[in-house]
Amino acid sequence: MSTESPGPAGPEEPSATKVAGLPNKTEPTESPALEATELSVHYPAAPTPALDSVSMIVPNGSFYAVLGPNGSGKSTLLRALLGMVSLSAGRAHVSGRLVSQWDRRALAREVGVVTQSESVAFPMTVRELVAMGRYPHLGALQSETPADRDAISAAMRMCDVEELAHRFLSTLSGGELQRARVARAFAQEPKLLVLDEPTASLDIRHEMEILELLRISADDGMTIFLITHHLDLAARFADRLLLLDRGEVAAEGGPGEVLQEETLQRVYGWPISVSNDPATGLPRVTPLSSSR
């Protein structure tokens, strides 16, 4: 086992021990958390493919952010990687195994997902919603064990929704609901957490709390895959960025490599200035006015 081998048939056990404290993102000893190989998705009746031959690797334990304009294929990439849309070409691997070969329950123990939105058909409390994160760990008729209850309360504490436990979802603000959904994903205790614009409806404090929580989780060895429109915050929290443009990869790499003025202007079709933020020392993206 000399070089990193992102081979599709990587037979390494996904459960190979992740030694606490050892930063495994510098020395990947197991298959990458997510891997796309020339992935294409063409929705029926759409004139152009939603994803066009996208290749990317999300290393284990990394914080990976996906950027791009509306309709550039970010959510489709998420669905394709997790086997929720049919691929027209290419392969998607989760922890070294083809996504189509994963049993959905086993996959749900490996990957937690917070989609953009969901609508609840019946009244449900925050506690009930978060508890659903334990379903992939439980048998059909098995009830919650103390370990499950611990995971649920820990997740609720992390996402600051403990006080909302017995509130009905219909009474929550957009931000509270979003935090409850993130808590459900944490309750799954996944190795990989995938989030599609989770902070879109959050205020500054709750947005930063979630992002810091994600950063800490990544430092603890969890892999984070985040779709976001916040270029600055992505640069600040993520290890690697992927910029999509009309289904294709426009740029991929560290924040400094991806957030280039010329690239962003082309992809977003808007005058943009990138400067150095004196407060953080990281790239700061400023949209200019259209007249410039």
Added chain:
Amino acid sequence: MKPLGWAILLSLAAVLAFLLSIRLGAEPLTTAEVLAALRGEGDVNVGLIIRELRAPRAVMAILVGGGLSLSGAVFQALLRNPLAEPYILGISGGAAMGAVTALALGLTASLAWALPTAAFAGALIAILLVLKVASAADRRVDVRVLLLAGVVVGAFFTAGMSFVLSISDARTVRTAVLWMMGSLASSDWSSVWMVALYSLPAAIVLLSLARSLNLLAIGEETAGYLGANVERVKLVAYVLASLLTAAGVAATGVIGFVGLIVPHSVRLSVGADYRVLLPLSFLAGAVFLTLADILARTVFPITLNSPTEVPIGVITAFVGVPLFLVLLRRSVGDRTGTGVGS
């Protein structure tokens, strides 16, 4: 009250309703006579009435009432629609078309089992037709298409039934209309066994789907990410809830409101967790229909001049709807989410 408390309460209620059901009726019996008959002692005629008429009828009420409620709760989760009930996807239309055709052809006069068989066959045709329309090439079922297809197929069969009725004689029309309002009067042990054979296995599998149905309530994509095999759950839930309904309809006609009102009442009382909701809906439906049947055959004294009972569908509506409205009214005060309307 905790779910376990409700379960114990409803189980006790079911036993009491069962005993009441075999005691009350056209021939009033005393509790002592009932107990003696159940032990196989006492008057021979009383024993016959209880063992061959009232006991199968009471068991049928439990099976059909429980089955309809369970199936209604499943359809509400499957279609993510609080208005869903067991007949929403055209089963009643198909069954009625089958039953009326058998009546109009005069098959029912000579063959006792012709009516339930024809009704069951009509329901099966409706179920398969709806499923065929709603499944795409890759066998995925779109529940919105399922709902539309079900409603339309049901309307088509209802129109067909109306046509057959329009060219039938008055006696057939009267029999058909009474059948459509539902009755447990023709229950015997053989029909009880038939319904049990279809509905008990279906009910057990549906109960085991409770967790997946909870997940469906928050959307198919999220359900998939939380480990549900969404397409399989939808298919199994649809087919089994439909069979459960079809078996009930074949044996007792179209008994309305049970499958809509009972699951909602249970949801208003214990919440929307299907692991609790499904078994309690079965129990509550069983109690409700048993009591409704007692009313159906005791509310008017049956004499030689008026030998008919009140159709049980009328009772379930007359009693069930006001009860439900009271529950609904009360829930508006103490919850924002009522369970009806998302």
